[in-house]
Amino acid sequence: QVQLVESGGGLVQAGGSLRLSCAASGRTFSTYATGWFRQAPGKEREFVTAINWSGSSTSYTDSVKGRFTISRDNAKNTVYLRMNGLKPEDTAVYYCAADLTRLSKATTTAGEYDYWGQGTQVTVSS
Numbered sequence: 001q002v003q004l005v006e007s008g009g010g011l012v013q014a015g016g017s018l019r020l021s022c023a024a025s026g027r028t029f030s031t032y033a034t035g036w037f038r039q040a041p042g043k044e045r046e047f048v049t050a051i052n053w054s055g056s057s058t059s060y061t062d063s064v065k066g067r068f069t070i071s072r073d074n075a076k077n078t079v080y081l082r083m084n085g086l087k088p089e090d091t092a093v094y095y096c097a098a099d100l101t102r103l104s105k106a107t108t109t110a111g112e113y114d115y116w117g118q119g120t121q122v123t124v125s126s
Helices: none
Strands: 002-007 010-013 018-026 033-039 046-051 058-060 068-073 078-083 092-099 120-125
Touching: 002 092, 018 033, 018 092, 018 120, 033 078, 046 068, 046 078, 058 068
Parallel strands: 010 120
Antiparallel strands: 002 018, 018 078, 033 046, 033 092, 046 058, 068 078, 092 120
8 A cells, every 4th residue: 555645736937947746655665666647637647757666767758858857765755756947738737656566667657557646736827
């Protein structure tokens, strides 16, 4: 069992930055990979980024490469998403998810994640 709680969302102007956090509890944090997804109104949930158990492997969707950075601190049971150069199209609810199956490389498929947080709203104004 894994519990995930996101925080750090808010309203920011285009070009601004935010850092999202996802605090995990339950199963030992360093034994699973984690990912961030987002869902805008009227759209399907989409993959944003993922990180493996140690932080040595990451992946990003093309639209955020060079702007977003995922990281994790296993001592604090927390995964972070640093978002720079935010654009109005980044507006969405951002979700943290745990992939308990693939330790070394997290999947980009939402349906393959085992646990999800409640989400945090990110709104970027133009």
